[in-house]
Amino acid sequence: MTDLIERLRAICGQPHVLTHDDPASDLSAWEQDWRKRSRGRALAVVRPGSTAEVTAVVQACAATPGVSIVPQGGNTGLVVGSVPDDSGTQVVLSLTRMNAVRAIDPDNLTLTVEAGCVLQNLQDVAEKAGFLFPLSLAAEGSCTIGGNLGTNAGGTQVLRYGNARDLCLGLEVVTAQGEVWNGLTGLRKDNTGYDLRHLMIGSEGTLGIITAATLKLYPLPAAQLTAWAAVPSMEAAVQLLGLAHSRLGPGLTGFEVMGRFALSLVDRHYPHLRVPLWQDSPWCVLLENSDSENESHARQQFEALLEAAMEAGCVSDAVVAENIAQVRALWHIRESIPLAQAEEGLNIKHDISIPVSRIPAFVAETDALLSREIPGVRLVNFGHLGDGNLHYNVQAPEGADGKAFLRDWEDKVNTLVFDQVARFEGSISAEHGVGELKAHKLPTYKDPTALAMMRAVKQALDPQGLLNPRKVLA
Ligand SMILES: Cc1cc2nc3c(=O)[nH]c(=O)nc-3n(C[C@H](O)[C@H](O)[C@H](O)COP(=O)(O)OP(=O)(O)OC[C@H]3O[C@@H](n4cnc5c(N)ncnc54)[C@H](O)[C@@H]3O)c2cc1C
DSSP states (O other), X not given: OHHHHHHHHHHHOGGGEEOTTSTTOOOHHHHBOTTSSOBOOOSEXXXXXXXXXXXXXXXXXXXXXXXXXXXXXXXXXXXXXXXXXXXXXXXXXXXXXXXXXXXXXXXXXXXXXXXXOBHHHHHHHHHHTTEEOOOOOTTTTTOBHHHHHHHTOOOSSHHXXXXXXXXXXXXXXXXXXXXXXXXXXXXXXXXXXXXXXXXXXXXXXSSOXXXXXXXXXXXXXXEEEEEEEEESSHHHHHHHHHHHHHHHGGGXXXXXXXXXXXXXXXXXXXXXXXXXXXXXXXXXXXXXXXXXXXXXXXHHHHXXXXXXXXXXXXXXEEEEOOSHHHHHHHHHHHHTXXXXXXXXXXXEOOEEEXXXXXXXXXXXXXXXXXXXXXXXXXXXXXXXXXXTEEEEEEEOOTTOOHHHHHHHHHHHHHHHHHHHHHHTTXXXXXXXXXXXXXXXXXXXXXXXXXXXXXXXXXXXXXXXXXXXXXXXXX
């Protein structure tokens, strides 16, 4: 192992290889996951500065028996995918030094960047060039495009622009053999066989290391307006979604649902955010209209939509943001729910998807089952309703000890919720991935033939099990 560390230092430079042997190095930022569910111990943290260095690191690790690699971007993943185990034999390969913008092609509407670029910086680069890069999520100030592609991240704009995979045209990948696959194409059409790009995207660092990507750009909208609507039921929220689709068409770029208890937590822990309309209604919806004409057109469309929704009885009250500060404030409330929930105490999280049409029945049945099992249980339910994606989180009864609640209930609650998800033909991971956290659940909830094909792909591309072992496939 000492030889390996020396080789890694020769490849990347002494300052870019951190180990526990150096008392000045604190590796916790790379070893601890964002939710603090797991703290591992790395053999080393390696921060290569180029694709050539990544290939050399992979080759060096592959040649050292017993060593494996954990690719890492911003380490904001929520399923324990980006941190090492406690064996002390895993090298964390952090891509954050690889953050160059390689090219922008305005006529082809593409941007080619390195994997360690922070998402928010990419959005800024695109905007400065007069374009929109639409991937957007609350971790955008820290997460990297490599991690976004590694997890096929979703976020708030999926309804209109798709997941990370829909925004990516090409990839550069270092394979488990330490070779470079140059797939950095900007082509929108290329039917020359298996689509390796889609195999790599969402593989959570288990099939290859993404070192660069060619991404799609879109025109910037002329105006973006946000409305906040109180709705009397989840059925009404789904009805409002249908109306919004038909009246706003492609202008509908966001449709988030938030339950009363979720909003009450924001109100309790961040009272300065002034949550509107939450007290009198079981659900609120945040809608975003991105208009290619101008703001008054967007406003007219919104007002007509909300009027029709009120007439149809699916909205009881609504506000439309008057200016950009109000737009940001409304989104900030939505994005503060996970933080308010963490302030309230430990909870059991589920990132699930269900066909939109079946969400009202799923929520009613699952809420009732959980309330029967755990009297006083509190349900923090919010999410990207436009994509059929709920963050269906289960909080201990008021005053209960969070740690004891997790110890006694986590497994049972997960089984209850995931069984319900399966019954409603949904997915137990909508956008966060599988990581280590859910790997043991796949044999129960994934189609067995699909799982066998996944194992065959892993075996073919990484027979040595070098890349992120025990993540995704337990
Ligand atoms: C506050 C908050 C809000 C969030 N909101 C959303 C949301 O709305 N939608 C959503 O989808 N997700 C959300 N997430 C989770 C989301 O998955 C991550 O934020 C993001 O996509 C991961 O990027 P990262 O750079 O932090 O990757 P990491 O956490 O470092 O890694 C995630 C996974 O990708 C792999 N990986 C990382 N880089 C590479 C690479 N270059 N090549 C191959 N594999 C790689 C890792 O091995 C790991 O398995 C949120 C997270 C937080 C903390």
